Amino acid sequence: MSYESPQAAAVAWLAYSQLASDLDQRTLDWLFDEGSLTRRLTRLSHDHFCVTPLFEGWQPLRDDECLALNLAPGAQGWVREVYLRGHDQPWVFARSVASREALERGGLDLETLGSRSLGELLFCDQAFIRHPIEVCTYPQAWMPTEVASANLWGRRSRFERDGLDLLVAEVFLPAMWQADKEVSP
Numbered sequence: 001m002s003y004e005s006p007q008a009a010a011v012a013w014l015a016y017s018q019l020a021s022d023l024d025q026r027t028l029d030w031l032f033d034e035g036s037l038t039r040r041l042t043r044l045s046h047d048h049f050c051v052t053p054l055f056e057g058w059q060p061l062r063d064d065e066c067l068a069l070n071l072a073p074g075a076q077g078w079v080r081e082v083y084l085r086g087h088d089q090p091w092v093f094a095r096s097v098a099s100r101e102a103l104e105r106g107g108l109d110l111e112t113l114g115s116r117s118l119g120e121l122l123f124c125d126q127a128f129i130r131h132p133i134e135v136c137t138y139p140q141a142w143m144p145t146e147v148a149s150a151n152l153w154g155r156r157s158r159f160e161r162d163g164l165d166l167l168v169a170e171v172f173l174p175a176m177w178q179a180d181k182e183v184s185p
């Protein structure tokens, strides 16, 4: 993947209560839906859904991620970036991260997940608690070049199980909005 320096962008993650109210209902509905995005996209695509990994590996996490996970700046973590695809088109770019220490302590093996959905794992395990969703217009510099575009809405939230924290961010791509409009104009 070619990106600009990952720290080069600044981002303001906003809770629902901090959001200016001019967002349309469709956007709000997707951004703040606390159910499984994997399942919602599977329905929207009539089962033509898949997860394709773009990058998986250990990396220093971004500053906004370290802040959200309460880690020292520059802490190492597992980074998983995927496309969630409907009808083979990238519908969502997702980036999930967790610190090395948390993964080792929490006994979660993300390295072998591959094209299985992390969402299924998180939503099948009742012990995971989802923390409140925050949203932003996701910095273009943090996206894969082929889908990078200004003003795309993204969201993130923390999933927690016995002190194991995973931060999942999802950016909704134009093809997803298009597909949703076709189903409910």
Ligand SMILES: C=C(O[C@@H]1C=C(C(=O)O)C=C[C@H]1O)C(=O)O
Binding pocket: 035, 036, 037, 038, 039, 051, 080, 081, 082, 084, 092, 094, 095, 096, 116, 117, 118, 119, 120, 122, 168, 169, 170
């Ligand atoms: C959190 C979920 O999991 C989804 C699946 C992901 C993956 O497999 O890497 C990443 C982010 C999510 O969009 C979900 O389905 O809601």
